[in-house]
Amino acid sequence: MKLHFLRYFVVLAEELHYGRAASKLAMTQPPLSSAIKSLEEELDVQLLIRDSKHVELTQAGEAFLEEARQILEQVARASNVAKIVARGMRGRLEIGVTGSLIYREVPDIVRRFNAEMPDVDVVLREMSSADQVNELLRGQIHTGFVNASTVPPQLASLPMGEDEFVICLPEDHAKAQRDSIELKQLAHERFVMFSRDVAPANYDNVIAIFSRAGIHPKIAHAARQWLTIVAMVAKGLGVSVVPSTLARSRVYGVKFVKIRGDKVLAPAILIWNPTYYPPTLRSFIECSERILNRK
Numbered sequence: 001m002k003l004h005f006l007r008y009f010v011v012l013a014e015e016l017h018y019g020r021a022a023s024k025l026a027m028t029q030p031p032l033s034s035a036i037k038s039l040e041e042e043l044d045v046q047l048l049i050r051d052s053k054h055v056e057l058t059q060a061g062e063a064f065l066e067e068a069r070q071i072l073e074q075v076a077r078a079s080n081v082a083k084i085v086a087r088g089m090r091g092r093l094e095i096g097v098t099g100s101l102i103y104r105e106v107p108d109i110v111r112r113f114n115a116e117m118p119d120v121d122v123v124l125r126e127m128s129s130a131d132q133v134n135e136l137l138r139g140q141i142h143t144g145f146v147n148a149s150t151v152p153p154q155l156a157s158l159p160m161g162e163d164e165f166v167i168c169l170p171e172d173h174a175k176a177q178r179d180s181i182e183l184k185q186l187a188h189e190r191f192v193m194f195s196r197d198v199a200p201a202n203y204d205n206v207i208a209i210f211s212r213a214g215i216h217p218k219i220a221h222a223a224r225q226w227l228t229i230v231a232m233v234a235k236g237l238g239v240s241v242v243p244s245t246l247a248r249s250r251v252y253g254v255k256f257v258k259i260r261g262d263k264v265l266a267p268a269i270l271i272w273n274p275t276y277y278p279p280t281l282r283s284f285i286e287c288s289e290r291i292l293n294r295k
Helices: 003-015 018-024 029-043 059-086 099-103 106-116 129-137 200-213 226-234 244-249 279-293
Strands: 048-050 055-057 091-097 120-126 143-146 156-159 165-170 190-194 218-223 240-243 254-259 269-272
Touching (some): 003 029, 091 099, 091 129, 091 279, 099 106, 106 120, 106 279, 129 200, 165 226, 190 200, 200 240, 240 244, 244 254
Parallel strands (some): 091 120, 091 143
Antiparallel strands (some): 048 055, 156 269, 165 240
């Protein structure tokens, strides 16, 4: 059944006049009459009673009119949905994020994107940086926020706002009230570190800080998340070097003190696989760029 025949029938049923219906459809009467006749023959049902003076719907025509309207409305909705999805305005995004980056720009980006694209479902999945890279390479997630400065060449990236490493101390530590501390002053301390197998970049970044300070840290404990490290410091299990934005976590029992000397950046990036770049992801990346560029 041809959709344009349904439209012709609906217009004619509303006008009940071939001349007005043909004018509304921007066509002449003969092809309109031919289309209605073809529709009735296909259905094997008389839809209209017409003579030289008037047109009226049969009982079957009245019933068919309601169904035809619903079909045309559904087709219009389907067309709109296709256009919306093509513009990246509907769908679902699976996004990886390390726990600590919730205290950076991630919430702002997700809130803005939700406001701009309410028909796209954003699902955040807490994952390590290494797991995010692996899942992106396999096409298991759409994009991810990781604590790193570089990614494999198969992936694309966008740098996040600037953050720096600071020293995390128990609040009753003798140096906790200072404005800044030279890292070498803590050479004798027991450190809580990131597990290298979980996030090699995080581990290597912190070790590089110690190397520049000329000390070899005494590693007492290894954790899998930055927030776990802060919690362990709060319980007096050691001291650590962490990104400064973790102060926003408001963990009770710790102090964050600047490292004296040159600022040491704590890198983080948004990453994605350019070989899988649906419109919804493109819209998310564009939204992220706007948020990050305003910082």
